[in-house]
Amino acid sequence: MKPRxxxxxxxxxxxxxxxYLGALRSWVKIQHDYESIFCIVDLHAxxxxxxxxxxxxxxxxxxxxxxxAGIDPKHSAIVAQSTVPGHAELAxxxxxxxxxxxxxxxxxxxxxxxxxETIGDGLLQYPVLMAADILxxxxxxxxxxxxxxxxxxxxxDIAQRFNSLYGETFVMPETYLPAVGARVMGLDxxxxxxxxxxxxxxxxxxxxxxxxxxxxxxMRATTDSNPAVDFETMGAGVKNLMTIFQAFSDWTDDQMVxxxxxxxxxxxxxxxxxxxVSSMEPMQKRYHEITSDPGYVDRILAEGRERVNPIASSTVxxxxxxxxxxxxx
Numbered sequence: 001m002k003p004r005x006x007x008x009x010x011x012x013x014x015x016x017x018x019x020y021l022g023a024l025r026s027w028v029k030i031q032h033d034y035e036s037i038f039c040i041v042d043l044h045a046x047x048x049x050x051x052x053x054x055x056x057x058x059x060x061x062x063x064x065x066x067x068x069a070g071i072d073p074k075h076s077a078i079v080a081q082s083t084v085p086g087h088a089e090l091a092x093x094x095x096x097x098x099x100x101x102x103x104x105x106x107x108x109x110x111x112x113x114x115x116x117e118t119i120g121d122g123l124l125q126y127p128v129l130m131a132a133d134i135l136x137x138x139x140x141x142x143x144x145x146x147x148x149x150x151x152x153x154x155x156x157d158i159a160q161r162f163n164s165l166y167g168e169t170f171v172m173p174e175t176y177l178p179a180v181g182a183r184v185m186g187l188d189x190x191x192x193x194x195x196x197x198x199x200x201x202x203x204x205x206x207x208x209x210x211x212x213x214x215x216x217x218x219m220r221a222t223t224d225s226n227p228a229v230d231f232e233t234m235g236a237g238v239k240n241l242m243t244i245f246q247a248f249s250d251w252t253d254d255q256m257v258x259x260x261x262x263x264x265x266x267x268x269x270x271x272x273x274x275x276x277v278s279s280m281e282p283m284q285k286r287y288h289e290i291t292s293d294p295g296y297v298d299r300i301l302a303e304g305r306e307r308v309n310p311i312a313s314s315t316v317x318x319x320x321x322x323x324x325x326x327x328x329x
Contacts, residue, residue: 142175
């Protein structure tokens with residue numbers, strides 16, 4: 001029996017090459033080594049206000065992009081989190097065993113709460129819901145970016161605490177991080193991770209950006225004061241462009257140094273742009289094929305839900321039994 005892998009993405013903003021290189025591509029590579037479940041985590045999205053029609057549209061867009069990127073819906077379950085009631089139910093059960101102090105120490109909670117005048121309780125409880133997403137499927141492996149490592153550690157802490165209080169119930173999940181491309185930075189500010197929520201037009205390359213837009217964004221990307229590529233002294237902007245090229249090309253470090261050393265930035269950016277454009281082309285073509293078939297994406301989500309709901313229900317019932325909560329026969 002294959003171990004189970006679980007990961008997810010919020011259906012907000014525009015999925016970009018950082019999401020692809022740091023998450024989607026690694027999911028595609030490992031999906032057949034596991035019993036794979038990939039979630040569109042729409043319950044996480046509503047911790048801040050979302051325009052309802054746009055959220056619904058983004059859920060469908062994200063599902064299509066999963067498939068276009070290479071996730072095989074015949075093998076891997078693609079599921080909208082909110083369609084499986086057990087996610088929210090287990091989150092409440094786990095909230096009852098999670099100390100508030102653990103949640104208040106979370107880095108992302110601190111950063112987001114400081115940036116807002118008022119915050120909803122959902123922002124504080126976000127990591128517990130993430131723990132429920134993972135633990136409800138008894139996932140062995142969780143491919144996450146570096147910025148989610150703290151959340152995964154909290155998931156392990158919650159699972160361990162529950163197991164200690166009520167007996168062995170949850171599998172302890174492990175992490176998986178890709179070696180290259182796990183952390184792509186913003187084109188306009190290479191000190192910040194590329195983000196779906198950043199408003200700047202030149203910040204990120206969206207997976208559905210046309211070739212002309214991709215080229216324009218890369219040609220305007222921040223570099224440094226050097227006239228040409230120098231691997232010894234390159235600034236964060238040049239390093240980020242090299243990371244993007246290497247992640248798409250799978251070149252070795254030696255190949256990168258031999259090819260780019262001494263190359264002027266204009267020529268270097270053109271080569272990075274063409275690498276990104278050529279890499280995105282098959283995915284974009286597949287996406288437009290998928291979305292031209294009415295109902296196809298809905299069928300994928302329905303099939304995913306039917307596949308995972310028995311697993312989720314079984315876990316929730318086990319947790320209720322462990323905690324002494326009444327469950328019907």
